[in-house]
Amino acid sequence: MTQKKNEVFNEVTSGDYKYGFVTDIETEFSPKGISEEVVRYISAKKEEPEWLLEFRLKALAKWQTMTMPNWAHLDIPPIDFNDLYYYAAPKKKKLASMDEVDPELIDTFNRLGISLNEQKKLSGVAVDAVIDSVSVKTTFSDSLAELGIVFMSFSEAVKKHPELVRRFVGQAVPSGDNFFSTLNDAVFSDGSFCYIPKGVRCPMDLSTYFRINAEGSGQFERTLIVADEGSYVSYLEGCTAPQRDENQLHAAVVEIILMKDAEVKYSTVQNWYPGNKEGRGGIFNFVTKRGLCRGDHSKLSWTQVETGSAITWKYPGCVLGGDNSVGEFYSVAVTNNYQQADTGSKMIHLGKNTKSTIISKGISAGKSQNSYRGLVRIAPRATGSRNFSQCDSLLLSDTCGAHTFPYIDTANSSSVVEHEATTSKISEEQLFYCQQRGISSETAVGLIVNGYAGAVLKKLPLEFAAEAQKLLNVSLEGSVG
Amino acid sequence: MLLEIKDLCAGINGKEILKGVNLQINKGEVHAIMGPNGTGKSTLASIIAGRPGYDITRGDILLNGKSLLGMPPEQRAQEGIFLGFQYPVEIPGVSMASFLRAAINETRRYRGQLPLGAVAFARQMKEKEEMVEIKAKMKNRSVNEGFSGGEKKKNEIFQLAMLEPKVAILDETDSGLDIDALRIVAGGVNKCKTEENATVVITHYQRLLEYIVPNYVHILYGGRVVKTGGRELSLELEEKGYDWIKAQVEGEE
Numbered sequence: 001m002t003q004k005k006n007e008v009f010n011e012v013t014s015g016d017y018k019y020g021f022v023t024d025i026e027t028e029f030s031p032k033g034i035s036e037e038v039v040r041y042i043s044a045k046k047e048e049p050e051w052l053l054e055f056r057l058k059a060l061a062k063w064q065t066m067t068m069p070n071w072a073h074l075d076i077p078p079i080d081f082n083d084l085y086y087y088a089a090p091k092k093k094k095l096a097s098m099d100e101v102d103p104e105l106i107d108t109f110n111r112l113g114i115s116l117n118e119q120k121k122l123s124g125v126a127v128d129a130v131i132d133s134v135s136v137k138t139t140f141s142d143s144l145a146e147l148g149i150v151f152m153s154f155s156e157a158v159k160k161h162p163e164l165v166r167r168f169v170g171q172a173v174p175s176g177d178n179f180f181s182t183l184n185d186a187v188f189s190d191g192s193f194c195y196i197p198k199g200v201r202c203p204m205d206l207s208t209y210f211r212i213n214a215e216g217s218g219q220f221e222r223t224l225i226v227a228d229e230g231s232y233v234s235y236l237e238g239c240t241a242p243q244r245d246e247n248q249l250h251a252a253v254v255e256i257i258l259m260k261d262a263e264v265k266y267s268t269v270q271n272w273y274p275g276n277k278e279g280r281g282g283i284f285n286f287v288t289k290r291g292l293c294r295g296d297h298s299k300l301s302w303t304q305v306e307t308g309s310a311i312t313w314k315y316p317g318c319v320l321g322g323d324n325s326v327g328e329f330y331s332v333a334v335t336n337n338y339q340q341a342d343t344g345s346k347m348i349h350l351g352k353n354t355k356s357t358i359i360s361k362g363i364s365a366g367k368s369q370n371s372y373r374g375l376v377r378i379a380p381r382a383t384g385s386r387n388f389s390q391c392d393s394l395l396l397s398d399t400c401g402a403h404t405f406p407y408i409d410t411a412n413s414s415s416v417v418e419h420e421a422t423t424s425k426i427s428e429e430q431l432f433y434c435q436q437r438g439i440s441s442e443t444a445v446g447l448i449v450n451g452y453a454g455a456v457l458k459k460l461p462l463e464f465a466a467e468a469q470k471l472l473n474v475s476l477e478g479s480v481g
Numbered sequence: 482m483l484l485e486i487k488d489l490c491a492g493i494n495g496k497e498i499l500k501g502v503n504l505q506i507n508k509g510e511v512h513a514i515m516g517p518n519g520t521g522k523s524t525l526a527s528i529i530a531g532r533p534g535y536d537i538t539r540g541d542i543l544l545n546g547k548s549l550l551g552m553p554p555e556q557r558a559q560e561g562i563f564l565g566f567q568y569p570v571e572i573p574g575v576s577m578a579s580f581l582r583a584a585i586n587e588t589r590r591y592r593g594q595l596p597l598g599a600v601a602f603a604r605q606m607k608e609k610e611e612m613v614e615i616k617a618k619m620k621n622r623s624v625n626e627g628f629s630g631g632e633k634k635k636n637e638i639f640q641l642a643m644l645e646p647k648v649a650i651l652d653e654t655d656s657g658l659d660i661d662a663l664r665i666v667a668g669g670v671n672k673c674k675t676e677e678n679a680t681v682v683i684t685h686y687q688r689l690l691e692y693i694v695p696n697y698v699h700i701l702y703g704g705r706v707v708k709t710g711g712r713e714l715s716l717e718l719e720e721k722g723y724d725w726i727k728a729q730v731e732g733e734e
Contacts (some may be wrong), residue, residue, distance in 0.1 A: 451574030
């Protein structure tokens with residue numbers, strides 16, 4: 001009976017990666033490996049000011065003294081940091097106007113379902129499209145600028161709004177924070193920059209779409225979002241990469257700064273190439289995401305649907321500095337085949353009456369390992385604070401693993417911290433019940449998994465939720481709807 | 482003949498439970514299967530529906546002359562077998578609407594029909610809720626999650642109404658129901674009856690049969706149908722219990 005069930009799960013968990021194509025485009029690389037020379041090369045390519053070069057060089061020096069963290073429940077093969085390109089950019093073809101984008105790149109993003117054509121605006125989402133180390137196009141920049149919103153690539157922001165970038169970069173993720181963020185500090189290429197002025201509610205969702213294309217390269221993007229007093233923005237992030245036998249490194253940093261009464265929703269659907277069924281290839285995803293709720297009554301929500309990457313190491317966190325500030329983390333992490341994920345959240349309560357919620361849903365299939373790791377720290381002066389954490393694991397095979405590592409550190413007696421955890425399997429009874437109603441086992445697993453993840457999927461913006469739901473099904477079963 | 486069970490022998494983990502069951506069910510009929518505990522009533526229902534884990538050692542089950550034995554459970558359902566569960570399971574986070582829509586549309590696809598659109602589906606949900614008098618606002622609730630025992634049974638009947646099977650097998654649908662809920666459930670089953678379908682009611686007690694009146698009553702004992710009669714057989718059982726059946730069977734052996 002159990003064997004039969006495993007067959008069903010094997011069948012339904014063997015979906016194929018749909019974004020594995022490569023765009024054949026001429027690419028310009030930095031010299032291979034990491035050195036002061038490479039950092040200077042990147043900085044020069046981007047025509048950066050002196051202070052930013054200094055920032056990079058300082059980070060490089062620090063990084064060279066650091067060692068890779070090994071505390072995660074991950075089996076990471078040795079990474080030769082000198083055997084990859086830290087900068088790869090599609091070569092600019094001669095085009096009629098400066099603003100024109102290479103049709104090949106437009107086509108690439110079209111194939112990924114991302115339209116760079118503002119006329120074809122689908123659901124009112126502005127996109128910053130990043131391929132390898134550069135941003136190729138940011139849509140709706142001009143119409144957003146009328147509201148005082150700055151939405152452009154990080155490189156462009158360094159040129160046009162150096163004072164803003166300089167003031168906020170490194171505030172949420174300080175220079176030298178950890179091994180991977182420090183590497184990013186040194187070699188980061190492009191990403192998005194966004195500033196929402198006082199009292200402005202951003203009228204459309206902003207998004208960044210990250211695509212790795214070049215072989216032998218890594219992507220080190222950096223995103224910085226600043227929400228000024230009383231402002232609001234919903235931000236989406238998506239990512240894919242070609243199917244390759246080699247592992248590719250992705251070490252991003254996302255920083256979000258929130259002033260008084262500001263609210264930011266940051267949603268990610270991470271679908272980097274996960275490697276093949278034997279565990280070959282796939283992206284190594286080492287990401288540092290942190291928000292700083294600086295102002296009182298500010299609120300930051302992280303929602304993530306993680307289905308891709310061979311290895312995921314990621315702990316989006318909130319530093320709740322302002323009194324009554326709120327941090328939320330909603331996550332669905334799916335691992336299949338030989339994927340490994342060690343992901344969760346950090347909630348650091350510094351202000352009074354701060355509140356945080358963590359809902360984590362892990363789904364493991366195949367021979368994968370899926371860990372939740374979370375830190376809830378309540379500082380002595382963060383009186384009257386609350387945290388609620390719920391970590392659920394769903395196992396779809398008897399060869400996968402689910403693990404939960406909660407760290408709780410409370411330094412005052414007026415705060416309340418709650419932690420709940422469950423582990424479950426799809427029962428044969430549930431499967432049979434669905435089948436008895438005429439639902440194939442494949443669809444049944446899809447329904448049950450989506451039901452399980454529903455509490456998180458509900459937090460995603462509508463069109464993104466549909467996308468995520470589809471993605472869940474694809475990652476787990478190929479055709480389930 | 483709609484459903485025919487021929488000399489069915491089956492067991493689980495090497496233990497034989499059904500030892501040559503024969504049943505013939507025609508369109509428009511209601512059959513009751515009664516018998517003491519542990520005589521294979523639920524096993525029979527499970528095997529017809531294709532629950533994994535049983536070994537069929539002999540015999541056949543035919544629906545409209547087509548053998549069900551090689552079919553996976555979903556295909557049997559799509560062919561028109563419905564099982565009302567004794568213990569319906571909970572599926573957290575999956576709304577009744579999305580569950581039933583998947584069920585109906587996969588069945589329609591199997592039958593070569595186009596999927597039911599959202600509006601038509603919503604209309605059908607509403608109609609059937611009214612028909613079986615289940616005012617539970619099922620649509621947005623998760624499948625059986627947090628339902629009371631009675632609500633779960635009513636939900637089974639609601640699904641029966643939605644799916645319109647050829648043969649409905651109700652496995653102890655009356656267990657755990659109070660008299661009011663029993664009346665509603667039985668009323669729902671009666672409304673689902675047509676000249677084209679058949680109902681098989683598995684029960685311990687004749688009480689349910691006051692509401693769902695059977696054409697035939699079969700007594701399953703020791704893995705076989707040992708007696709078949711009309712409505713009056715269930716009354717006789719109510720009066721005399723099962724001991725005389727046991728005595729009769731053992732006397733024959």
